Amino acid sequence: MKHNFGAGPGILPHEVLKQAAEAVVNFNGIGLSVLEISHRSSEFEAVLDEAVSLVKELFEVPAGYSVLFLQGGASTQFAMVPYNLLPETGKAAYVESGVWANKALKEAKYFGGVEVIATAKESNFTYIPKDFTVPSDAAYLHLTSNNTIYGTQLHEFPASPIPVVCDMSSDIFSRKVNVADFGIIYAGAQKNMGPAGVTLVIVKDDILGKADRKIPAMLNYQTQIEGGSMYNTPPVFAILVSMLTLRWLKAKGGVEAIEKENDAKAKALYAEIDRNPLFKGVCVPEDRSKMNVCFVVENPEHEKPFLKFCDEKGIVGIKGHRSVGGFRASIYNALPITSVHVLIDAMQEFAEKNK
Amino acid sequence: MKHNFGAGPGILPHEVLKQAAEAVVNFNGIGLSVLEISHRSSEFEAVLDEAVSLVKELFEVPAGYSVLFLQGGASTQFAMVPYNLLPETGKAAYVESGVWANKALKEAKYFGGVEVIATAKESNFTYIPKDFTVPSDAAYLHLTSNNTIYGTQLHEFPASPIPVVCDMSSDIFSRKVNVADFGIIYAGAQKNMGPAGVTLVIVKDDILGKADRKIPAMLNYQTQIEGGSMYNTPPVFAILVSMLTLRWLKAKGGVEAIEKENDAKAKALYAEIDRNPLFKGVCVPEDRSKMNVCFVVENPEHEKPFLKFCDEKGIVGIKGHRSVGGFRASIYNALPITSVHVLIDAMQEFAEKNK
Numbered sequence: 001m002k003h004n005f006g007a008g009p010g011i012l013p014h015e016v017l018k019q020a021a022e023a024v025v026n027f028n029g030i031g032l033s034v035l036e037i038s039h040r041s042s043e044f045e046a047v048l049d050e051a052v053s054l055v056k057e058l059f060e061v062p063a064g065y066s067v068l069f070l071q072g073g074a075s076t077q078f079a080m081v082p083y084n085l086l087p088e089t090g091k092a093a094y095v096e097s098g099v100w101a102n103k104a105l106k107e108a109k110y111f112g113g114v115e116v117i118a119t120a121k122e123s124n125f126t127y128i129p130k131d132f133t134v135p136s137d138a139a140y141l142h143l144t145s146n147n148t149i150y151g152t153q154l155h156e157f158p159a160s161p162i163p164v165v166c167d168m169s170s171d172i173f174s175r176k177v178n179v180a181d182f183g184i185i186y187a188g189a190q191k192n193m194g195p196a197g198v199t200l201v202i203v204k205d206d207i208l209g210k211a212d213r214k215i216p217a218m219l220n221y222q223t224q225i226e227g228g229s230m231y232n233t234p235p236v237f238a239i240l241v242s243m244l245t246l247r248w249l250k251a252k253g254g255v256e257a258i259e260k261e262n263d264a265k266a267k268a269l270y271a272e273i274d275r276n277p278l279f280k281g282v283c284v285p286e287d288r289s290k291m292n293v294c295f296v297v298e299n300p301e302h303e304k305p306f307l308k309f310c311d312e313k314g315i316v317g318i319k320g321h322r323s324v325g326g327f328r329a330s331i332y333n334a335l336p337i338t339s340v341h342v343l344i345d346a347m348q349e350f351a352e353k354n355k
Numbered sequence: 356m357k358h359n360f361g362a363g364p365g366i367l368p369h370e371v372l373k374q375a376a377e378a379v380v381n382f383n384g385i386g387l388s389v390l391e392i393s394h395r396s397s398e399f400e401a402v403l404d405e406a407v408s409l410v411k412e413l414f415e416v417p418a419g420y421s422v423l424f425l426q427g428g429a430s431t432q433f434a435m436v437p438y439n440l441l442p443e444t445g446k447a448a449y450v451e452s453g454v455w456a457n458k459a460l461k462e463a464k465y466f467g468g469v470e471v472i473a474t475a476k477e478s479n480f481t482y483i484p485k486d487f488t489v490p491s492d493a494a495y496l497h498l499t500s501n502n503t504i505y506g507t508q509l510h511e512f513p514a515s516p517i518p519v520v521c522d523m524s525s526d527i528f529s530r531k532v533n534v535a536d537f538g539i540i541y542a543g544a545q546k547n548m549g550p551a552g553v554t555l556v557i558v559k560d561d562i563l564g565k566a567d568r569k570i571p572a573m574l575n576y577q578t579q580i581e582g583g584s585m586y587n588t589p590p591v592f593a594i595l596v597s598m599l600t601l602r603w604l605k606a607k608g609g610v611e612a613i614e615k616e617n618d619a620k621a622k623a624l625y626a627e628i629d630r631n632p633l634f635k636g637v638c639v640p641e642d643r644s645k646m647n648v649c650f651v652v653e654n655p656e657h658e659k660p661f662l663k664f665c666d667e668k669g670i671v672g673i674k675g676h677r678s679v680g681g682f683r684a685s686i687y688n689a690l691p692i693t694s695v696h697v698l699i700d701a702m703q704e705f706a707e708k709n710k
Binding site (some may be wrong): 012071074215233328 | 356357359361362364365366372375376378379386387388390391392393394395426427428429430431433434436438458461462465543550551552553557561569570572573574586588589590591592593596633669672673
């Protein structure tokens, strides 16, 4: 039994994996693998339809928004967003809260002006910058809701006079969000929603068509909306596994229920970090992420032994990102609270042995 | 037992599906699913390395070429090729041999000049246009090696004074190809190489960097080469299944061995179409595809009954594309010759009952 705290591609529900494996051999009992059927088959169309419906239901997506399942990850959205929204002579406002935000704003520069209205770069991104004014003449405001590398999270979204575009790759469906406050929400699936290879995009239809630029078909939200995510062959299996994960989430009680569990997991783990004399947190407490819990040892000599200690207990994926060091416990939706308790027990046992 | 003649996503080898299903539950015995491990883990890096090595070995890729596994399908390559290769003031030469070639050339127009040097559009693409001169002042010549919809195939590649870019989505690894004759070969995996969600690109390094244009990271071949297909999170599972399929191909004796099998399958099926008074081929015989065998019934009243007759025998996926009608039997690498004989038997039995 492994306790998978990996930052992504991250843990998926056990029953989803079992269903996915069955579909690879014999999908819905049709005698064919889901990997070898047409994406235009009624069997796959039902999967895509259900995936879209589940997103709309779980996130209470209002009318006037389209739900897309695309390829290329959030990194492709970094370019696709300005390609579609940023006029060559216009500008877009970016909050630089981490490496991914930085990559996103660099891509925007290929298409138009970029104004970085706030940054936490000088602190190596240990907090969420909040002290800024959103320029009302920008095409959009770009935010990153959760920073996987540093373990910070935007707990309250700023009011904005312009459309808000938000990269929610690492906390999508982990908490309630008011979709109506956003122009575009995008998320690589591989942290909280499914496997690598598919990207969820929720886009408000009426913000499109204003950049006055020719856009290649695959990069054009309008084409993808008209094609119902099937302008070309979609990533069939990644969409199936995402749909199964969303179905699992619905059965658990939806976003509200999982948010409570996520709160409980984060609270327990941060309490131990703050209590245990061997460990300390990395970020400003008020901006701590409920998805990626970053912490370090007070004594650097404890780092390797603690990793080994965890490994022996089946705790995997907690090595920190190379730019932060220490540990990162990702506690995504599919991670059971029992795994968090195994980690807390390990921290306590390790402290007992090393006092 | 189904006989899967679907045009794509198409049939995959039975043993590959079994291995893939196992990996979804417990990958290489590590106690985690391949869907929930880091793409930077040694386990997945070994998969990607082996996939690249197998492509190089099976296709005898010469030095000076890079092998990439990207997202977005061939449709994204339609834009990525001109983005990287076509200067704004330059032109590219396209042979319009089908709908996909047409889509490719339309995308190129966003980036520079396009010269359609030959087309078979007036015949609804029942032959491969061969009567053309390649302009030596174009940036590249774009070809489509096999046309899934019409069942035509380029059996001999034209000599070209400029780099040749070829969409091999529907016949990659079905026959020997001299990679040194090409600047770029690209292929959506989902017909002959793996599942939907990953695209193989083989690119000659020294043709890059000449379009004098800023290119977003994800669309820049150079970035993808430098990142070793891992500039961002790659489509892990689709790459694994492709690697397993390539491993299967190698175990079968490689491209030369599968080419012989494919020749035998195509020969047997076309012989029956030509012999059987109820059926006739769609394309010019010399350009017939060895991957997608398109045929119609002489008497339209036989169409639906023949489809039903096939269905009862477990023959699936042979309905023709809506723009051609009739039938299309896709006989990709993974389709065993026994399935072709089942189809031939069905054609003979049906003819016997309907004479």
